[in-house]
Structure formats: C-alpha cells, structure tokens
Amino acid sequence: THVVTDACIRCKYMDCVEACPVDCFYEGETMLVIDPNGCIDCSICVPECPADAILPDIDANAARWVKLNATYAARWPNIARRKDAPADADDWRDVPDKFDRYFS
Ligand code: F3S
Numbered sequence: 001t002h003v004v005t006d007a008c009i010r011c012k013y014m015d016c017v018e019a020c021p022v023d024c025f026y027e028g029e030t031m032l033v034i035d036p037n038g039c040i041d042c043s044i045c046v047p048e049c050p051a052d053a054i055l056p057d058i059d060a061n062a063a064r065w066v067k068l069n070a071t072y073a074a075r076w077p078n079i080a081r082r083k084d085a086p087a088d089a090d091d092w093r094d095v096p097d098k099f100d101r102y103f104s
Helices: 015-019 060-073 098-102
Strands: 002-004 025-027 032-034 054-056
Antiparallel strands (some): 002 054
C-alpha cells in the first residue's frame, strides 16, 4: 500500500484524489490518508502530489505513517472528487516535520 505523510498537512492539494483509480483517499481537517485495504499500489498518485507527501509503505520514511493512515481511513469520510486546496497551501508546502511541530 501507499501512505500519506505529514507533508500533506495544511497543503491538501488534492491532485491525488483525481489520480486515484480506486477512490481510496479519506479526508481529515488538515490532511488526507489512504485506506490500506483499498490501495492497489499503482503509484499513480505519487508524482501527482506537489508536496511529495505520498510514499510506498516500504519506504523507510513511511513507517510512522502506516498506522495513522489505517486508523484515520476508518474514521474519516471518503473523498472521490477533489476540492480546492487551502488558500495558504503553498505557505506550508516546504515546512518540514509538520506533524511534530504543530500536532504533537
Ligand atoms: Fe495531500 Fe498531496 Fe494529496 S498534499 S491532498 S497528498 S496531492
């Protein structure tokens, strides 16, 4: 499966939503996650994300996001059509470690 990392936080560009052939993105207030049970590992979303927020779960940098994606995909609503990104998305695009800085 693939996972969304904290690089998505407050960016939510939504290009991934349009790219996904199996509609397995789920939307929270500040980021999206991928349902590990729906993802077919096609990787189409990876180059579509302007924030480079999506990784295969076998990536060393993906480990801490695997459980978060699974947990919140079960709680948050599915999103199959893109919405507008937040107006200040670009301000957050290059901010590193967003989860640790703002949510823990
Ligand atoms: Fe987030 Fe990238 Fe999608 S910023 S909403 S994972 S295109």
